[in-house]
Amino acid sequence: MNIGERIKELRTAKKLTQAELAAKVGLTYIQVGRYETQKSAPSSDVLQKLAQALDTTTDFLMMGSHDEAVAAQLTDKELLRLFKLVEQLSPEDKHLVKTFIDAFLTKRQIQELAK
Incomplete structure:
Protein backbone atom coordinates (compact mmCIF):
# COMPACT_ATOMS: atom_id res chain seq x y z
CA MET A 1 0.00 0.00 0.00
CA ALA A 71 8.41 -2.85 15.73
CA ALA A 72 11.28 -1.61 13.60
CA GLN A 73 12.21 0.80 16.37
CA LEU A 74 11.26 -1.25 19.47
CA THR A 75 13.13 -4.47 20.10
CA ASP A 76 11.56 -5.13 23.52
CA LYS A 77 8.47 -7.18 22.59
CA GLU A 78 6.93 -6.87 26.06
CA LEU A 79 7.18 -3.09 25.88
CA LEU A 80 5.63 -3.17 22.40
CA ARG A 81 2.75 -5.30 23.75
CA LEU A 82 2.16 -2.83 26.59
CA PHE A 83 2.17 0.15 24.23
CA LYS A 84 -0.44 -1.61 22.07
CA LEU A 85 -2.64 -2.01 25.15
CA VAL A 86 -2.13 1.64 26.12
CA GLU A 87 -3.32 2.69 22.64
CA GLN A 88 -6.71 1.15 23.44
CA LEU A 89 -7.22 3.31 26.54
CA SER A 90 -9.34 6.45 26.70
CA PRO A 91 -7.60 9.73 25.79
CA GLU A 92 -7.56 10.71 29.48
CA ASP A 93 -5.90 7.43 30.51
CA LYS A 94 -3.39 7.70 27.66
CA HIS A 95 -2.47 11.18 28.84
CA LEU A 96 -1.99 9.85 32.36
CA VAL A 97 0.31 7.05 31.14
CA LYS A 98 2.33 9.56 29.10
CA THR A 99 2.62 11.81 32.17
CA PHE A 100 3.90 8.90 34.28
CA ILE A 101 6.46 7.90 31.65
CA ASP A 102 7.61 11.50 31.25
CA ALA A 103 7.95 11.92 35.04
CA PHE A 104 9.92 8.67 35.35
CA LEU A 105 12.30 9.61 32.52
CA THR A 106 12.77 13.12 33.91
CA LYS A 107 13.60 11.64 37.34
CA ARG A 108 16.17 9.30 35.73
CA GLN A 109 17.80 12.18 33.86
CA ILE A 110 18.07 14.20 37.06
CA GLN A 111 19.56 11.21 38.88
CA GLU A 112 22.13 10.78 36.11
CA LEU A 113 23.07 14.48 36.30
CA ALA A 114 23.47 14.26 40.08
CA LYS A 115 26.06 11.47 39.85
Whole structure:
Protein backbone atom coordinates (compact mmCIF):
# COMPACT_ATOMS: atom_id res chain seq x y z
CA MET A 1 0.00 0.00 0.00
CA ASN A 2 1.36 3.45 -0.90
CA ILE A 3 0.94 6.81 0.82
CA GLY A 4 -2.02 7.77 -1.38
CA GLU A 5 -3.84 4.55 -0.60
CA ARG A 6 -3.21 5.03 3.13
CA ILE A 7 -4.56 8.60 2.99
CA LYS A 8 -7.67 7.40 1.17
CA GLU A 9 -8.18 4.45 3.51
CA LEU A 10 -7.95 6.62 6.62
CA ARG A 11 -10.14 9.33 5.08
CA THR A 12 -12.89 6.88 4.17
CA ALA A 13 -12.63 5.14 7.56
CA LYS A 14 -13.33 8.53 9.16
CA LYS A 15 -16.22 9.00 6.70
CA LEU A 16 -14.68 12.17 5.28
CA THR A 17 -14.99 13.33 1.70
CA GLN A 18 -11.95 14.66 -0.11
CA ALA A 19 -13.44 18.14 0.29
CA GLU A 20 -13.90 17.70 4.05
CA LEU A 21 -10.35 16.47 4.53
CA ALA A 22 -9.07 19.28 2.32
CA ALA A 23 -10.90 21.86 4.45
CA LYS A 24 -9.35 20.45 7.64
CA VAL A 25 -5.87 20.66 6.15
CA GLY A 26 -6.20 23.89 4.19
CA LEU A 27 -6.06 22.37 0.71
CA THR A 28 -8.42 21.89 -2.20
CA TYR A 29 -10.21 18.59 -2.77
CA ILE A 30 -8.36 18.41 -6.10
CA GLN A 31 -5.01 18.35 -4.28
CA VAL A 32 -6.22 15.64 -1.89
CA GLY A 33 -7.28 13.62 -4.94
CA ARG A 34 -3.81 14.06 -6.44
CA TYR A 35 -2.22 12.74 -3.25
CA GLU A 36 -4.57 9.75 -3.20
CA THR A 37 -3.82 8.87 -6.82
CA GLN A 38 -0.07 9.42 -6.40
CA LYS A 39 -0.05 12.21 -9.00
CA SER A 40 1.50 14.46 -6.38
CA ALA A 41 3.30 13.99 -3.07
CA PRO A 42 2.56 16.11 0.00
CA SER A 43 5.25 18.36 1.43
CA SER A 44 6.43 17.63 4.96
CA ASP A 45 4.20 20.41 6.32
CA VAL A 46 1.14 19.07 4.53
CA LEU A 47 2.01 15.51 5.55
CA GLN A 48 2.01 16.61 9.19
CA LYS A 49 -1.39 18.30 8.77
CA LEU A 50 -2.82 15.23 7.02
CA ALA A 51 -1.57 12.96 9.80
CA GLN A 52 -3.15 15.20 12.42
CA ALA A 53 -6.47 15.42 10.55
CA LEU A 54 -6.53 11.64 10.08
CA ASP A 55 -5.50 10.87 13.69
CA THR A 56 -2.33 9.05 12.69
CA THR A 57 1.38 9.68 12.38
CA THR A 58 3.49 10.83 9.49
CA ASP A 59 5.44 7.58 9.86
CA PHE A 60 2.29 5.58 9.25
CA LEU A 61 1.35 7.66 6.21
CA MET A 62 4.82 7.24 4.71
CA MET A 63 5.76 3.70 5.77
CA GLY A 64 2.59 1.78 6.47
CA SER A 65 1.59 -0.31 9.41
CA HIS A 66 1.93 1.23 12.84
CA ASP A 67 3.07 -2.16 14.08
CA GLU A 68 5.75 -2.39 11.42
CA ALA A 69 7.00 1.12 12.08
CA VAL A 70 6.99 0.68 15.84
CA ALA A 71 8.41 -2.85 15.73
CA ALA A 72 11.28 -1.61 13.60
CA GLN A 73 12.21 0.80 16.37
CA LEU A 74 11.26 -1.25 19.47
CA THR A 75 13.13 -4.47 20.10
CA ASP A 76 11.56 -5.13 23.52
CA LYS A 77 8.47 -7.18 22.59
CA GLU A 78 6.93 -6.87 26.06
CA LEU A 79 7.18 -3.09 25.88
CA LEU A 80 5.63 -3.17 22.40
CA ARG A 81 2.75 -5.30 23.75
CA LEU A 82 2.16 -2.83 26.59
CA PHE A 83 2.17 0.15 24.23
CA LYS A 84 -0.44 -1.61 22.07
CA LEU A 85 -2.64 -2.01 25.15
CA VAL A 86 -2.13 1.64 26.12
CA GLU A 87 -3.32 2.69 22.64
CA GLN A 88 -6.71 1.15 23.44
CA LEU A 89 -7.22 3.31 26.54
CA SER A 90 -9.34 6.45 26.70
CA PRO A 91 -7.60 9.73 25.79
CA GLU A 92 -7.56 10.71 29.48
CA ASP A 93 -5.90 7.43 30.51
CA LYS A 94 -3.39 7.70 27.66
CA HIS A 95 -2.47 11.18 28.84
CA LEU A 96 -1.99 9.85 32.36
CA VAL A 97 0.31 7.05 31.14
CA LYS A 98 2.33 9.56 29.10
CA THR A 99 2.62 11.81 32.17
CA PHE A 100 3.90 8.90 34.28
CA ILE A 101 6.46 7.90 31.65
CA ASP A 102 7.61 11.50 31.25
CA ALA A 103 7.95 11.92 35.04
CA PHE A 104 9.92 8.67 35.35
CA LEU A 105 12.30 9.61 32.52
CA THR A 106 12.77 13.12 33.91
CA LYS A 107 13.60 11.64 37.34
CA ARG A 108 16.17 9.30 35.73
CA GLN A 109 17.80 12.18 33.86
CA ILE A 110 18.07 14.20 37.06
CA GLN A 111 19.56 11.21 38.88
CA GLU A 112 22.13 10.78 36.11
CA LEU A 113 23.07 14.48 36.30
CA ALA A 114 23.47 14.26 40.08
CA LYS A 115 26.06 11.47 39.85
